[in-house]
Amino acid sequence: MSDRTVPIEQTGRLVRTLRVEILGGPEAGRKIVSSSDRVTLGGADGNDLVITDKTVSRFHLELRRSAGRIVAIDLGSTNGTRVGSAVLQGGQAVVDPGTVLSLGAIDVRVDDGEIVDVGETPGRLGELFGDSAVMRRVMGQASRVAASEVSVLLFGESGTGKELLARAIHDASPRAAEAFVTVDCGAITPTLFSSELFGHERGSFTGAERQHIGAFERANGGTVFLDEIGELPPELQSALLGALERRRIRRVGGKEDIAIDVRLVSATHRDLRAQVNSSAFRLDLFYRVAVVTLTIPPLRERPEDIPALVEHFLRDAGHTGPLREVFPPDAMKRLGAHQWPGNVRELRNFVLGTLALGEPAALDAAPLGDGAGGRDPFAGVLDLAYRDAKRVVMDDFERRYVEHLLAKSGGNVRQASRDGQMDRSYLMELIKRHRLK
Secondary structure, three states, X not given: OOOOOOOHHHOOOEEEEEEEEEOOOOOXXXXXXXXXXXXXXXXXXXXXXXXXXXXXXXXXXXXEEEOOEEEEEEOOOOOOEEEOOEEEOOOEEEEOOOEEEEEOOEEEEEEEEEEEEOOOOOOEEOOEEOOOHHHHHHHHHHHHHHOOOOXXXXXXXXXXXXXXXXXXXXXXXXXXXXXXXXXXXXXOOHHHHHHHHHOEOOOOOOOOOOOEOOXXXXXXXXXXXXXXXXXXXXXXXHHHHHHHHHOEEOOEOOOOOEEOOOEEEEEEOOOHHHHXXXXXXXXXXXXXXXXXXXXXXXXXXXXXXXXXXXXXXXXHOOOOOOHHHHOOHHHHHHHHHOOOOOHHHHHHHHHHHHHHHOOOOOOOOOOOOOOHHHOOOOOOOOOOOHHHHHHHHHHHHHHHHHHHHHHHOOOOHHHHHHHOOOOHHHHHHHHXXXXXX
């Protein structure tokens, strides 16, 4: 049980949608009433509301509902998004219905849409489940898209269950009897990426002592899951795009093309739309991998799912007694109020640790503590997988360090870069990445 009040439109099967109208320019009067709780605005195809004015970036703004509020998120646009006198540039703000936002030279008004019933959507899909309306909507969308052949891009923070959702889409698809092959783009060195994806012939490079069949060949007829696709550098993006366009690959050191028949599912914890705006990710590749996009909400935005998740993890670990035997009501209340930087993965590790110890451990308010009283500052991440723990620690460090530099310089980015002895363009990238003002 959480001590936070959950808005009625975010409970059960009900979701509040959004309405957006263009107020000025030649497109004044155009509007969109969304069928979901998210709307994207920008100049590129693929946005829910495409605005052709040249002062509007390709992917300029996302509007989404979170715990009953409307959150405006600037996607690293060139001209920023203005809310009154404030300018969001890679940042976000909570706005009221009826608020007018300025995207470049274009004004739009955002309002509440209708309350829609997500219908009889599944409460479970593969190993992923949840009773909240937002999770039921994601699982319902995933169930429908599984029957198609389109490429799917999964957004979500580390630990939200992106790989579980990718596997569930594969298992519910016509390709379920064929292979599901995972490639972790963030854990492969650039020199080995082509070999991992496309394979190599014996002797094609130093250390290639035997032929290697790459992920695309191993998954032929099935699904390739590219985890953390946002980590790919530009040259590897080009290689991937070429393979997807031609539907043929060539092993490193090989002389013949090999036809491939795979369904592509990708995932990232980064916002690829912002990376497209900054030219860090190719727009043509984005269109290839993001025919359908699904976003898994972080656990802190759906605390009503926590009791069911806790019970599932306990039963999975063999506990047959009542839930309150391990987590009495006051302990469950604390779980609902925790931010869970490691999301469902962190919750699972916490539940298993509690079961082993016989009592709940202390919950830190942040991924890193301050070390006071002998407390290990890394205690909150030590049960995560190495890659996830490293990402949480680095993200937390970068955010705190940049916040300190900006506070010290009074918001002067030039001075902050001098104080931190770092390149100003890189500091700006960190400010955008962590959506700091």
